[in-house]
Amino acid sequence: MTEPKPTVLLAYPGQRALAESLARHSGYALAEIKVHHFPDGEAKLMVPAELADCCVVLVCSLDQPDAKTLHLLFAADAARDMGARRVGLVAPYLAYMRQDVRFAPGEAISSRSYARLLSSGLDFLLTVDPHLHRYHSLSEIYTCQAVHLSAMPALADWIRREVAQPLLIGPDAESAQWIEAVAARIGAPFRVLEKVRHGDKDVRISLPDVAALRAHTPVLIDDILSTARTMATAVQQVRAVGLAAPVCLGVHPIFAGDALAVLAASGPARIASCNSIPHPSNQIDLGPLLAEALPALCQT
Numbered sequence: 001m002t003e004p005k006p007t008v009l010l011a012y013p014g015q016r017a018l019a020e021s022l023a024r025h026s027g028y029a030l031a032e033i034k035v036h037h038f039p040d041g042e043a044k045l046m047v048p049a050e051l052a053d054c055c056v057v058l059v060c061s062l063d064q065p066d067a068k069t070l071h072l073l074f075a076a077d078a079a080r081d082m083g084a085r086r087v088g089l090v091a092p093y094l095a096y097m098r099q100d101v102r103f104a105p106g107e108a109i110s111s112r113s114y115a116r117l118l119s120s121g122l123d124f125l126l127t128v129d130p131h132l133h134r135y136h137s138l139s140e141i142y143t144c145q146a147v148h149l150s151a152m153p154a155l156a157d158w159i160r161r162e163v164a165q166p167l168l169i170g171p172d173a174e175s176a177q178w179i180e181a182v183a184a185r186i187g188a189p190f191r192v193l194e195k196v197r198h199g200d201k202d203v204r205i206s207l208p209d210v211a212a213l214r215a216h217t218p219v220l221i222d223d224i225l226s227t228a229r230t231m232a233t234a235v236q237q238v239r240a241v242g243l244a245a246p247v248c249l250g251v252h253p254i255f256a257g258d259a260l261a262v263l264a265a266s267g268p269a270r271i272a273s274c275n276s277i278p279h280p281s282n283q284i285d286l287g288p289l290l291a292e293a294l295p296a297l298c299q300t
């Protein structure tokens with residue numbers, strides 16, 4: 001019988017918590033990518049020298065993606081130079097997916113360009129709930145092996161443990177897919193709100209009748225919390241119709257700028273997120289989910 005080839009996880013700076021969970025749940029060795037910044041603004045990347053015949057898994061979520069992406073591509077090259085037979089990236093949050101169409105002549109379709117760039121340096125990409133709005137699958141734009149997982153079972157289990165009598169609410173039509181997945185797992189009632197975006201920070205939402213569900217605890221679920229205007233507006237709407245203060249759950253807690261303060265001011269009962277991006281609201285560990293998917297990607 002042939003021995004399985006070794007797999008090594010390499011954590012990008014700042015991604016240690018997720019990488020440690022991934023190492024714990026997979027049993028794979030964990031080391032670090034080191035980034036040195038020169039005075040001129042350029043970076044020097046270092047990976048361990050002993051990677052011969054390994055599957056190397058870079059671990060780095062892709063919020064604030066621009067510098068990280070360049071560094072990860074340098075690290076991927078360095079790993080190959082050290083003999084890695086396969087190099088992949090675990091990026092629970094995948095950047096640029098919301099820029100999936102050209103709204104004006106000359107505008108870049110960044111999701112597509114970004115996919116080309118990442119695919120050029122990786123054998124595989126493993127991510128969680130990428131924002132597939134106009135695309136149906138990552139393979140429409142990624143030429144490396146691109147696999148996405150859903151955090152909804154993990155969210156559902158968290159809700160089952162933490163919330164009595166949940167009423168699941170999606171802030172817009174796009175969220176229906178997630179709400180339905182969670183509802184199917186825990187058998188809770190659900191509603192999906194209607195959203196109209198008037199500008200980056202101006203989002204208006206309407207709520208269908210929920211009078212019969214006042215005894216429930218509303219749980220708002222969305223994939224991305226970026227400016228948090230979508231979530232904050234949904235919180236206000238939920239409260240305006242006399243429901244209890246809701247629990248807010250997001251898979252990807254970007255919380256750009258004043259987003260957390262804005263959401264907190266809207267009056268939620270709780271805010272919780274997956275550890276797809278390191279944030280104080282992280283309560284749902286994606287490590288087990290990602291660890292389960294890695295062997296198939298590494299042993300190819």
Ligand SMILES: O=P(O)(O)OC[C@H]1O[C@@H](O)[C@H](O)[C@@H]1O
Pocket residue numbers: 098171172174203222223224225226227228229230231
């Ligand atoms: O309102 P913010 O937090 O800026 O943006 C997040 C929302 O924008 C959508 O693309 C996401 O699916 C989510 O509903």
